[in-house]
Amino acid sequence: MNLRDMLPPHHAYLADTHEVQNTGSELVDYNMYRADxxxxxxxxxxxxxxxxxxxxxxxxxxxxxxxxxxxxxxxxxxxxxxxxxxxxxxxxxxxxxxxxxxxxxxxxxxxxxxxxxxxxxxxxxxxxxxxxxxxxxxxxxxxxxxxxxxxSVPALQTTPALAAAWVPRITAREYDPRNVPDAAKPGVTIGMAMTEKQGGSDVRANTTRAYPAGTATGPGAAYELVGHKYFVSAPMCDAFLVLAQTPGGLSCFLLPRWRPDGTKNPMQVLRLKRKMGNVSNASSETELRGALAWMVGEEGRGVRTIIEMVAMTRYDCMIGSSAGQRMAVSLALHHCARRSAFGQVLNQQPLMQNVLADLVLEQEGSLALTMRMARALDHRTDPHEDALVRLVTAVGKYWICKRTPQHAYEAMECIGGSGVMEDSPFPRLYREAPVNAIWEGSGNVQCLDVLRAMQKSPAVVGAFFDELGKARGGNTLLDRAVAALKAEFADLADLEYRARQVVDRMALTIQAALLVQHAPTAVADAFCASRLDGTADRQYGTLPRGVDCRFIIDRATPQV
Known part of the structure; x- marks a missing residue:
């Protein structure tokens, strides 16, 4: 006889406090591609x-x-x-x-x-x-x-001798994390070391200096670097592209972690950064104490040499933030399809439908722009596509990455209190959300790069409006927004002061144009109605009347 059998009847079920019901479930064991x-x-x-x-x-x-x-x-x-x-x-x-x-x-x-x-x-x-x-x-x-x-590949290809030695191992599909000289590895990884304490994004203020290691100077020649780098992400990479000053100006260098003779190159890691997010990735402070490196590209043209690398990393920020939005909204949609409150499943309730559909629209706009830019990268020999890469990469990096933190928060709120718990995926998503907006050029830097591209190559503006023109006639609100944006471009007064406002409108109009051309009508019309009315600072969940929220939600909800 057990203890329960010995208790009086009214004590028999003291251990059975409740039945677990009406809860969510993990979003796992589904096809992440087919579900999207x-x-x-x-x-x-x-x-x-x-x-x-x-x-x-x-x-x-x-x-x-x-x-x-x-x-x-x-x-x-x-x-x-x-x-x-x-x-x-x-x-x-x-x-x-x-x-x-x-x-x-x-x-x-x-x-x-x-x-x-x-x-x-x-x-x-x-x-x-x-x-x-x-x-x-x-x-x-x-x-x-x-x-x-x-x-790193486009930057290294400016110096054929270095590219021949490194690119085959950079592109090899072999991961070798050992802390050994790169010559012993079939595959290598490459990092960047540009930022210094006194300059931040203003890399021309860098003080690290490069001294010739022999009589040869210029592209492909060996130098020794002395200075510091305040942000070196992934310090376990096998080599780094580094900016340092030479008599000819700021130049780019390839700096391996090991010297050719097998000794440790004195790029010394002082400490790892303690970051609020991006925890799995090591970020560090380093000092260069005569570290051996080879010049990449022309002397004094370091920024020009590395600019293609920066453009590619900024594009990947667009991918990463779009992905963060997709995971956040997927978790919210999955939860709200399973949990009930006040007698009704959450995703059947009108106000929650407004929030969920709005989050989906944000993510679909981000993805559409990101994937359109991937096609532009595939066709850069076409002047139109090349112009889009040079202008719209900065627009997309600014807008998509900037929108992601609030998107993550709103999706987390759909879960309720459980979403804030550390055993939920949301705290990690939320802490990660600001990273891409700040790294690889913060919002102001991106907006200034947009203005710089417009001033340096005016043809990019024509290419941008040509791209918008592909959607002409598809939505009245979009046609009006494009006309207003053209008028904005005609007014050059205080353009730097107004840069964020202008880039905001550029991002929204090109996202809308892509959705009008390619997305279901319910998605495109809802995006235009909610985002082209001049209220960009609106809260999520304030979609106008007439939006087919049910269709938008069903389209995006992962089927497990």
Missing amino acids: RALVEAVHREGAGWADASLADFGRLTGSADYMELGALANRHAPELDTHDRFGRRVDLVRFHPAYHQLMRTAIERGLHASPWTAPGTGAHVARAAHYYLQTQVEAGHGCPLTMTFA
């Missing part, structure tokens, strides 16, 4: 339909419970720095949880770091962007070394 109709449509529309099967296979992996757990583990166990080994030798070793290495290995074996360079052609950037978008929904921090490795 907007993504599938964009992949086919922008020229990468040939990658559909590969993406479906990858979507099964990224949506699996086991793979999702890797992202959680990589953030739960932050990287740790050993400056020296136990015998006192300098090692500058960053230790990561095995989950981080598995995410890196999978990404590199799938070619997320290099596929458009090794297999260029129609849809190459589109397919790579879609794979990266799925991977980043699982975990964002390891995307930093992936994107820097990817973006």
Whole structure:
């Protein structure tokens, strides 16, 4: 006889306090690609339909419970720095949880770091962007070394001798995290080391100096670098593109972690940054104490040499923030399809429908612009496409990344109190959300780059309005917004002061134009009605009357 049988009848069920019901469930074990109709449509529309099967296979992996757990583990166990080994030798070793290495290995074996360079052609950037978008929904921090490795190739190709020695290993689909000389590795990763304390985004204020290591100077020649770098992301990379001053001005260099003779190059890691988000990714402060490096590109043209790398990393910020929006809204949609309140399932309640549909519209606009820019990257020999890359990359990076933190918060609110708990995915999504808006050029820097592109190459403005013109007649509100934007461009007074306002409108009109051309009418009309009326500071959940919220929600809800 057990204790319960010995109790009086009214005490028999004291241990059974309640039945767990009307709760959410984990969004796992689904095909992350197939469940995203907007993504599938964009992949086919922008020229990468040939990658559909590969993406479906990858979507099964990224949506699996086991793979999702890797992202959680990589953030739960932050990287740790050993400056020296136990015998006192300098090692500058960053230790990561095995989950981080598995995410890196999978990404590199799938070619997320290099596929458009090794297999260029129609849809190459589109397919790579879609794979990266799925991977980043699982975990964002390891995307930093992936994107820097990817973006390093155009810069290195300015110096053929360095490109010949490094690009084959950069593009190899082999991940080797060992802290050993790069010559012993079949595959390598590349980082960036540009920012200094006194300059920040103003890299021309850098004080790090480069001294010739021999009699040769100029592109491909060896130098020794002395100075500091205040933000070096992914210090475990095998080499870094670094900016330093020479007699000819600010120049670009490739600096490996090890010297050719197998000794440690004195790029010394002082500490890892303690960040509010992006925890899985190691960011560091370093000092260069005569570190050996080779000049990339022309002396004094360091910014010009590295600008293509910066453009690529900024584009990946667009992908990463669009992916963050998709994961946030997917979690909100999944939860609200299962939980009831006040006698009705949440996604059946009109006010919640307004919020959910609004979040979906934001994400669909972000994805449409991101994937359109991937097609532009695939066709840069076309002057129109090249102009879009030069102008709209900055527009998209500014707008999409800027919108993501509030989007993450609003999606988290859909979950309620449980969404704030650390065992929910939302705290990590929320802490990650501001990162892309600040890194690789903050909002003001992007807006100033838009103005600079317009002033330096006026043809980019014509290309932008030509792109908007493809949607002419498709929506009256959009036609009016484009006309108003043209009038805004005609007024050059205080343009720098008004830069954010102008770029806001550029972003909204091009997102609207893409949706009017390609999205279902319910999506396009709702986007235009809610975002082209001059109330850009509106709260989510304030869609106007007449929006088909049910269609928008059903279209975006992951089917598990």
